[in-house]
Amino acid sequence: MKDAPGTKDYDWWLLAILAAICALGVIEIYSATHGSALDGMHMKQVRWLFVGVILMFGLSRLDYHLILDQALILYLIGILALIAVLVFGHTRFGAKRWLPVLGEFLQVSELVKLIIIIVLARFFAEVQSDDLSLRDLIKAGLLVGIPLALILKQPDLGTALVLMPLLVVGAFLAGLQWHHAAIISLVGVLLVGSVFFPPVSKHILKPYQRERITSFLHPEDDAKGSGYQLLQSKIAVGSGGFWGKGFGNGSQNQLGYIPVRYSDFIMSAWAEEQGFKGVLLALGLYMALLLRLVQNAQRAKDRAGMFLVMGVAAALGFHVLVNVAMVIGAMPVTGIPLPLMSYGGSATLFVFLAIGLVMNVRLRRFVN
Numbered sequence: 001m002k003d004a005p006g007t008k009d010y011d012w013w014l015l016a017i018l019a020a021i022c023a024l025g026v027i028e029i030y031s032a033t034h035g036s037a038l039d040g041m042h043m044k045q046v047r048w049l050f051v052g053v054i055l056m057f058g059l060s061r062l063d064y065h066l067i068l069d070q071a072l073i074l075y076l077i078g079i080l081a082l083i084a085v086l087v088f089g090h091t092r093f094g095a096k097r098w099l100p101v102l103g104e105f106l107q108v109s110e111l112v113k114l115i116i117i118i119v120l121a122r123f124f125a126e127v128q129s130d131d132l133s134l135r136d137l138i139k140a141g142l143l144v145g146i147p148l149a150l151i152l153k154q155p156d157l158g159t160a161l162v163l164m165p166l167l168v169v170g171a172f173l174a175g176l177q178w179h180h181a182a183i184i185s186l187v188g189v190l191l192v193g194s195v196f197f198p199p200v201s202k203h204i205l206k207p208y209q210r211e212r213i214t215s216f217l218h219p220e221d222d223a224k225g226s227g228y229q230l231l232q233s234k235i236a237v238g239s240g241g242f243w244g245k246g247f248g249n250g251s252q253n254q255l256g257y258i259p260v261r262y263s264d265f266i267m268s269a270w271a272e273e274q275g276f277k278g279v280l281l282a283l284g285l286y287m288a289l290l291l292r293l294v295q296n297a298q299r300a301k302d303r304a305g306m307f308l309v310m311g312v313a314a315a316l317g318f319h320v321l322v323n324v325a326m327v328i329g330a331m332p333v334t335g336i337p338l339p340l341m342s343y344g345g346s347a348t349l350f351v352f353l354a355i356g357l358v359m360n361v362r363l364r365r366f367v368n
Helices: 012-033 041-060 064-069 071-088 108-125 134-152 157-174 178-195 207-215 228-239 266-298 303-327 345-363
Strands: 090-092 095-101 104-107
Touching: 012 041, 012 266, 012 345, 041 345, 064 071, 064 108, 064 303, 064 345, 071 095, 071 108, 071 134, 095 108, 104 108, 104 345, 108 134, 108 157, 108 303, 108 345, 134 157, 157 303, 228 266, 228 303, 266 303, 266 345, 303 345
Parallel strands: none
Antiparallel strands: 090 095, 095 104
16 A cells, blocks of 8 residues: 555546646647737637646645535635626626636636535535435535525626536436436536527526527527527538648638637637638547546546546536537537636646646555
């Protein structure tokens, strides 16, 4: 048995996959922004990546059991931070999601996702029975429901949605009973259906959010309005063909027709310039990333470690699934970024801190 983890105990294959995804992101951010008012954004992303790597290795050295012991305190800090955003937050694009921190604007909800992963890992690890009781399921739902409601208030539908797979995956691994799963599925169907029922949806979503969700069915009905983003994205993806138009040669990308092409729709820009082969490369890397995460979860020393790693896998997997489905019109536009490819400081820090937790669990799988 080992007494202390060393550098060789890190999952270097996982880190290599992360590095490859980051490289694709920086390349495409450069292609999407050079020669425009956003020129130089790729270097800002590199700086965020550098900070993220430092935080990742730092968090990996702190025993995750000590972090789990502080889950309640972290949860309260997260709730207070979300309330602070609603009171003092910086408004951008009609949403109040950011707090000024050291000269930068931090999107608090991104870091709250990490806190929820920690809180749920501790909660589900302490469930004594192999079958999750309805009482425990309700408690877990309340733990997620409070921050989810505060995030929706900002409003930030995309980040709020990410909290749901954390709850679902955690409950499933903790022993979710089939009749409870059926009830949850029914509630989920009713909630989704309510979005398309104006008398109900108007009390839940902002007008632009309702338009985004409903317009993906027929974006051509409002090609210059709510359907514009989706139509331009689909044109870019389709025009890339199999081989792509080549680096820096995507017309939709270079002429600025793709909305937020450096962030939420970076996959559209990548598909146009690199084609189907490039998309396969990117998705292959994400698949490899998720498989490594699952492998690390299987090798965790205890249930708490397994829940932590699977929480990270659930969050990142949901991000990839929804973002890719969004850019091809299979799901509504929700503003969920593509992990480590989309530009964004807060989102980048979340991913690296989450991977730091994974490494933390891995480093201690043989420690006494």
